[in-house]
Amino acid sequence: MQEQLTKTLQMIIDGTPEYQFGRVEISGAPIRGLKVGYASKYRKGKFVTGKITIDSRFVEWCNDNNNDAELLDVIRHELAHLIAETFNTKKKHVWHGTAWQDICKAIGGDGSRYYQGKFVKPENVGKEFKPITELYNILPKQPATDWERGTFRQWLERGYHVIKGQKGSLQVWEFKGDAYESADGKEENGWGRAAAVYFTPDQVEPNQPREAK
Numbered sequence: 001m002q003e004q005l006t007k008t009l010q011m012i013i014d015g016t017p018e019y020q021f022g023r024v025e026i027s028g029a030p031i032r033g034l035k036v037g038y039a040s041k042y043r044k045g046k047f048v049t050g051k052i053t054i055d056s057r058f059v060e061w062c063n064d065n066n067n068d069a070e071l072l073d074v075i076r077h078e079l080a081h082l083i084a085e086t087f088n089t090k091k092k093h094v095w096h097g098t099a100w101q102d103i104c105k106a107i108g109g110d111g112s113r114y115y116q117g118k119f120v121k122p123e124n125v126g127k128e129f130k131p132i133t134e135l136y137n138i139l140p141k142q143p144a145t146d147w148e149r150g151t152f153r154q155w156l157e158r159g160y161h162v163i164k165g166q167k168g169s170l171q172v173w174e175f176k177g178d179a180y181e182s183a184d185g186k187e188e189n190g191w192g193r194a195a196a197v198y199f200t201p202d203q204v205e206p207n208q209p210r211e212a213k
């Protein structure tokens with residue numbers, strides 16, 4: 001897998017003469033949450049450097065399904081993050097903003113923010129990712145005090161919703177490169193920083209069954 005990833009990355013880099021590359025590492029490892037890849041260890045400067053991690057199960061799936069195109073696209077997506085942050089002159093990250101999108105498309109990627117392919121991680125098979133409005137229909141099965149705290153979405157999945165006007169407490173994680181914990185499926189947790197707002201059981205109330213219309 002390592003050899004394949006290194007080769008694929010090199011192929012993309014070779015096809016991207018408009019940027020100067022320093023050391024860009026790539027490796028496969030299982031990634032928690034919904035992401036299939038993330039970019040880390042990048043630095044601002046003239047040379048694009050950093051590390052790309054691709055979910056190892058996704059790489060295997062691409063091989064089994066003869067789907068080089070998806071693997072290429074995910075690597076391009078992450079490489080575009082490294083490039084965008086290298087040349088980012090602002091303090092804030094570019095994330096999936098226009099600068100990233102333009103680069104992603106310029107290096108042959110599709111510029112879409114989320115992975116839209118058919119691969120599903122084994123731990124996510126059969127799970128539904130329902131829109132927030134539908135989560136309000138979930139009814140509680142156990143008392144709210146069974147949990148210490150939860151994010152807005154976690155409470156909804158438990159059958160509770162945060163009472164209007166309640167302020168949560170922010171928790172921020174800093175992590176370096178590959179050793180990181182996914183923060184409750186938050187989108188931007190792949191590289192550098194993750195944050196989640198938590199609410200305690202006294203800040204929530206049970207969802208109500210929706211009246212028939």
Ligand SMILES: [Zn+2]
Pocket residue numbers: 077081096113
């Ligand atoms: Zn991304």
